[in-house]
Amino acid sequence: MPPEESAAEEAMIVRRYRQGDASALADLIRRFHPRVYAVCARMLGDGPEAADVTQDALIRVIEGIDSFDGRSALSTWIIRVTMNCCISHLRREKLRRHAPLDVPLPSEALRREPAAAERVELAEQADLAMSALAALESDARAMLVLRDLQGLEYEQISQVLGIPIGTVKSRLFRARSALRALLRREEDERPSTRAPELRTDGAGDLKRHD
Amino acid sequence: MTDRSSRIDRMEMLAWIEGELPAARALELERALSSQPEVLEELRRMRADRVRLQSLPEPVVPEGLLAELETRLARPMLIAGPPGAWRRAHRRGRQVRRLVAWSAGGVAAAILLAFGIGLWPQWRSLLLGGARDRQADGRATTESRRPGDADASAADADPAAGDITQPALLVHGLPSPSADRGDAGDRAVDGPADVRPPLIVAADLVLECSAGDVDGVERVLLRALTLLDADTAWRARVDAAVPADPAAARGGSDSATAAIDHPPAALVRNLSRAEVMRVISHPDFRRATDAGADRWADHRRAAGALGASDAGGAVPGSPARSAGQALAPPGGGPERGRMPIPLPAGASVHGELADLLWARPLHGPETLHPDIETQMRSADHGAMHTLTIRVDELPEFLAIAAERSGESTVTGSLERDGSGVLRLRPLGADRGPADLSVWISEIAEVREALIRVRERAQGRSDREIFIQIPVRVAAPAATDRLRRP
Numbered sequence: 219m220p221p222e223e224s225a226a227e228e229a230m231i232v233r234r235y236r237q238g239d240a241s242a243l244a245d246l247i248r249r250f251h252p253r254v255y256a257v258c259a260r261m262l263g264d265g266p267e268a269a270d271v272t273q274d275a276l277i278r279v280i281e282g283i284d285s286f287d288g289r290s291a292l293s294t295w296i297i298r299v300t301m302n303c304c305i306s307h308l309r310r311e312k313l314r315r316h317a318p319l320d321v322p323l324p325s326e327a328l329r330r331e332p333a334a335a336e337r338v339e340l341a342e343q344a345d346l347a348m349s350a351l352a353a354l355e356s357d358a359r360a361m362l363v364l365r366d367l368q369g370l371e372y373e374q375i376s377q378v379l380g381i382p383i384g385t386v387k388s389r390l391f392r393a394r395s396a397l398r399a400l401l402r403r404e405e406d407e408r409p410s411t412r413a414p415e416l417r418t419d420g421a422g423d424l425k426r427h428d
Numbered sequence: 429m430t431d432r433s434s435r436i437d438r439m440e441m442l443a444w445i446e447g448e449l450p451a452a453r454a455l456e457l458e459r460a461l462s463s464q465p466e467v468l469e470e471l472r473r474m475r476a477d478r479v480r481l482q483s484l485p486e487p488v489v490p491e492g493l494l495a496e497l498e499t500r501l502a503r504p505m506l507i508a509g510p511p512g513a514w515r516r517a518h519r520r521g522r523q524v525r526r527l528v529a530w531s532a533g534g535v536a537a538a539i540l541l542a543f544g545i546g547l548w549p550q551w552r553s554l555l556l557g558g559a560r561d562r563q564a565d566g567r568a569t570t571e572s573r574r575p576g577d578a579d580a581s582a583a584d585a586d587p588a589a590g591d592i593t594q595p596a597l598l599v600h601g602l603p604s605p606s607a608d609r610g611d612a613g614d615r616a617v618d619g620p621a622d623v624r625p626p627l628i629v630a631a632d633l634v635l636e637c638s639a640g641d642v643d644g645v646e647r648v649l650l651r652a653l654t655l656l657d658a659d660t661a662w663r664a665r666v667d668a669a670v671p672a673d674p675a676a677a678r679g680g681s682d683s684a685t686a687a688i689d690h691p692p693a694a695l696v697r698n699l700s701r702a703e704v705m706r707v708i709s710h711p712d713f714r715r716a717t718d719a720g721a722d723r724w725a726d727h728r729r730a731a732g733a734l735g736a737s738d739a740g741g742a743v744p745g746s747p748a749r750s751a752g753q754a755l756a757p758p759g760g761g762p763e764r765g766r767m768p769i770p771l772p773a774g775a776s777v778h779g780e781l782a783d784l785l786w787a788r789p790l791h792g793p794e795t796l797h798p799d800i801e802t803q804m805r806s807a808d809h810g811a812m813h814t815l816t817i818r819v820d821e822l823p824e825f826l827a828i829a830a831e832r833s834g835e836s837t838v839t840g841s842l843e844r845d846g847s848g849v850l851r852l853r854p855l856g857a858d859r860g861p862a863d864l865s866v867w868i869s870e871i872a873e874v875r876e877a878l879i880r881v882r883e884r885a886q887g888r889s890d891r892e893i894f895i896q897i898p899v900r901v902a903a904p905a906a907t908d909r910l911r912r913p
Binding site for chain 2: 247248251252255256259260264268269272273276277343344347348351362366367369387388390391394395397398401402
């Protein structure tokens with residue numbers, strides 16, 4: 219869905235809610251709960267903790283919807299609430315996601331895919347990426363979750379995390395460097411897990427280069 | 429990685445990784461880094477990592493997550509209504525106010541529920557926790573309070589010397605009656621610092637309790653009575669509501685009932701007689717009332733008239749409760765647990781105190797958390813009782829009310845229609861029946877009260893907050909009905 223259409227639909231939900239449409243909250247939950255769960259799952263691991271924190275985040279969204287002032291997109295605000303819940307949870311639990319890189323995290327979606335050779339390889343790479351993501355410090359993980367997995371722009375990430383855009387960029391670069399370091403270690407040990415090299419073709423488009 | 433080229437900084441490298449550099453600039457960067465192949469390789473890998481992350485599948489939402497969410501939301505929504513409404517009300521209620529929402533014309537009408545007597549045994553364990561040991565039929569308790577009973581005799585001889593029963597939840601501190609200030613400006617002794625006292629919210633007053641502080645109980649009860657007595661607006665309402673002609677009052681006008689049964693009286697309704705005497709005998713009370721010796725004498729005389737076998741006295745709001753009347757509750761005498769209590773002239777302005785004086789003499793820790801079952805056994809048609817319910821029990825209370833509503837009778841009842849749907853028929857009969865859920869969502873006064881409670885709760889959990897709900901029993905007491913499972 220084009221971003222402008224999405225923003226319009228989000229605004230409509232808020233408008234309906236403020237006009238007293240009781241179903242607006244239910245629509246809001248139905249629309250956003252997958253995304254909220256996705257953030258929680260990538261921040262906390264795809265398990266019961268993510269489910270619990272997802273509920274916490276949705277409840278906070280519901281309780282705080284009246285305070286949403288519309289300065290950001292509704293989705294951005296919801297992700298902000300969600301990320302705050304995740305970070306609070308991590309701090310509270312003092313959790314360090316040092317999942318060993320040689321033990322891939324479960325990936326149910328991939329397991330359902332037909333076992334083609336190419337897909338098996340991609341599944342291994344995906345699991346490795348998820349393991350590395352899980353092994354990052356929470357700040358770095360948050361940055362990559364927001365940028366790569368949620369597709370947020372710098373300004374949106376700035377709104378979610380409450381930091382300047384310049385800080386967003388510098389942290390993002392550090393996060394990518396940290397992820398690369400983790401993956402490099404694994405790739406050195408298992409060359410088969412090395413991702414295809416990507417080069418630009420002068421026009422800026424990425425091309426797969428094996 | 430080091431960015432030795434002065435023309436390439438990390439932000440440009442990031443932009444290249446993110447695919448945000450214009451093509452020409454991207455080529456320049458690659459050429460510039462051609463002398464540092466390891467750096468360029470690293471950037472390429474980081475770009476590939478980005479694509480890899482972007483290609484990760486979406487996590488699958490676990491089945492039942494939304495159902496669990498609904499369950500978690502049900503409880504606060506049951507008490508507080510839709511979240512937005514809660515938040516809006518919360519924002520409006522920043523200034524702590526007296527809980528005036530429980531007015532005769534508002535919440536009292538909205539939450540007056542008539543329940544069958546069969547409800548009470550089931551409720552007791554929920555509402556009281558460790559229930560006191562009672563005789564099976566309850567009559568032994570009342571019968572034991574015949575004249576000559578040792579305890580009663582001692583209290584008769586020196587009411588002021590009778591120990592105030594130390595309820596599980598005692599009181600210290602009250603908000604000032606003159607302003608809707610936040611925390612009480614006149615606090616009694618605080619409880620132990622390491623023990624957070626529970627919070628009781630009762631009708632028009634918010635009280636914070638500390639166990640074991642008998643002096644504090646006295647002080648706050650004095651203040652409670654002072655507030656009731658000094659509340660000129662309340663007195664004016666009572667005066668206006670009670671007709672000048674006692675004969676007309678005997679018909680039991682709704683307006684008189686509503687005014688006299690104003691929730692502020694519910695606060696101290698269930699004190700024992702000894703407690704009442706001790707409080708009203710206190711010199712501070714006499715001074716605080718500023719009523720002069722005659723009014724204090726009225727109070728004392730009325731309190732002293734409570735018989736040893738009193739088990740609830742006259743029915744608040746009964747037709748006989750009017751000025752200057754010797755109150756004879758309809759239909760019965762002492763054998764039904766009711767005692768005629770003569771009221772002095774002008775008693776209408778003391779209606780709330782008269783309510784107090786008719787309180788059941790109770791013993792044990794539940795003075796402010798009364799034994800409902802025992803009350804109900806001696807209850808009479810139209811009696812008003814105060815339920816003290818912990819906030820976290822409120823959904824259960826409502827659920828039980830819904831479940832048992834079919835046993836209720838008369839007006840203001842929760843009833844099941846022919847299709848089994850629970851409906852509330854409010855008192856007044858000018859409104860049609862409503863679904864329980866509608867009723868719950870419409871108890872705006874309760875919601876607002878709870879919002880203000882939580883504002884005052886100072887971080888207490890719902891298990892530490894009690895609310896008192898006036899409940900009118902519409903059915904006459906009947907022992908056999910008590911035994912109904």
